[in-house]
Amino acid sequence: MKRILIVAPAWVGDAIMAQPLYARLKAKHPGCEIDVLAPAWTRPLHARMPEISESFDNPFGHGELKLGARWKLARQLKKRRYDQAILLPNSLKSALIPFFAGIPLRTGWTGEARYWLVNDIRTLDTLALPQMAERFAALAEDSGVPLPRPLPYPQLHVNDAERQATLTKLGLHLDQPVIVCCPGAEYGPAKRWPARHFAEFARQCLARGLQVWLLGSAKDREIADEIEALAPGVHNLSSRTTLAEAIDLMSFARVAVCNDSGLMHVAAALQVPLAAIYGSSSPEFTPPLSNHAEIVTLDLECSPCFERICPLGHMNCLNQLEADRVTAAVSRLAPDLWPAPPTASIHLTPI
DSSP states (O other): OOEEEEEOOSSHHHHHHTHHHHHHHHHHSTTOEEEEEEOGGGHHHHTTOTTEEEEEEOOOOTTOOOHHHHHHHHHHHHTTOOSEEEEOSOSSGGGHHHHHTTOSEEEEEOOTTOTTTOSEEEOOOTTTOOSHHHHHHGGGSOTTOOOOSSOOOOOOOOOHHHHHHHHHHHTOOOSSOEEEEEOOOTTOGGGSOOHHHHHHHHHHHHHTTOEEEEOOOGGGHHHHHHHHHHSTTOEEOTTSSOHHHHHHHHTTOSEEEEESSHHHHHHHHTTOOEEEEOSSSOTTTSOOOSSSEEEEOOOOTTOOOOOSSOTTSOOHHHHTOOHHHHHHHHHHHOTTTSOOOOOOOOOOOOO
């Protein structure tokens, strides 16, 4: 039985976009055992991926070398006798533990002068693999072998008993259809749709008798509080849930409205109909991997810039993206909840 260790990404969205790689490895090596080495906060994601056997915590923060601690962890992993390690981060540090653990085949893309640590090193063709998920999945193939397409979409599994327990704990109900809004984006403000637009959309939802749940981490509490002040009646759950609970709650949504963020990819992996809002980032690189998603973007000349803060100071890509554009997307995703306005008839006068 082939045993594979994945050095997984630290970001929630990236961790989800790695799942097609795991599915491809299972298809290529039936019966293989896949473990991940990842930050502890991603455990709820990997626990919901049936391809993953075990998840080991990677305790090293960004920029931390700690060679002694890495050596100690590598000695523990060495006992598991992995046949291969696949390194998804491109950093030199991410290659140290597989090297110290003596894993014979260590696969990854070129990056940070780590040639002597990665003995199955690949050169990325960005035109052939424009999406991050494709770049991850391609590492399942032998060097030079094209990535089979179509790429399988991520799928997170949820447990009905855990979902219900989360509802009960937070005092929520399903008497009215749920719209989940995720106003955060950890990368920076240039990926966050303004609070006033989220609030306008939320008020329209409430007027239609729909529930609005705001999900996010403690870092998103400020913008969530602002939305709540502008749209009284929303359920502000930002910072009140764990990631596991946020996944459970997302699974109840009839529609989700999200910035390009980790929770956007959670919604996609749960197959929740999704309006995905893009500002400084690109749906060509990190799209929601779902057949039930609509991209909402102005596609301005200055975007995508991939900056955390708008370099031009106006953030027109999101400030000028009005709530009506999102409601139009929602009406297409869930016409039973939000029927599109009738098209005005045109009367022609005979000549």
